[in-house]
Amino acid sequence: xxxxxxxxxxxxxxxxxxxxxxxxxxxxxxxxxxxxxxxxxxxxxxxxxxxxxxxxxxxxxxxxxxxxxxxxxxxxxxxxxxxxxxxxxxxxxxxxxxxx
Numbered sequence: 441x442x443x444x445x446x447x448x449x450x451x452x453x454x455x456x457x458x459x460x461x462x463x464x465x466x467x468x469x470x471x472x473x474x475x476x477x478x479x480x481x482x483x484x485x486x487x488x489x490x491x492x493x494x495x496x497x498x499x500x501x502x503x504x505x506x507x508x509x510x511x512x513x514x515x516x517x518x519x520x521x522x523x524x525x526x527x528x529x530x531x532x533x534x535x536x537x538x539x540x
Contacts, residue, residue, distance in 0.1 A: 467508040467517055470524035474501050477531035484538040494534045500527035 478501065481494055500523045507520035 467504070467520045467524065470521055470528070471501060471504055471508070474504070474524045474527040474531060477528050477535070481531045481534040481538065484535060484540055486534065486538050490534045490538045493530050497527040497530035497534070500524070500530070 474497065478494065478497055481490070481497075484490075486494065504520040504523035504527065507516050507523065511517050511520070
């Protein structure tokens with residue numbers, strides 16, 4: 441029984457060790473997606489409203505980068521993630537209301 445418990449504990453530890461990084465905060469991926477959407481939107485003909493949305497998206501990306509680089513706790517990464525996602529959504533909205 442002790443051997444089974446030791447093997448089970450080893451398997452659980454190995455699983456956590458390998459899966460945890462994959463489940464960890466992926467701020468850089470979110471930031472890259474937002475930056476790519478902003479670049480795509482910048483290439484379009486923008487209305488004044490779209491320009492304002494795009495500027496707000498850029499501000500959110502800058503804030504997200506700050507949260508990520510200065511992160512001291514999970515909440516900092518969480519803030520970076522939601523700001524990057526918000527920037528992505530705004531950049532996609534800009535592309536939706538703008539002409540190519």
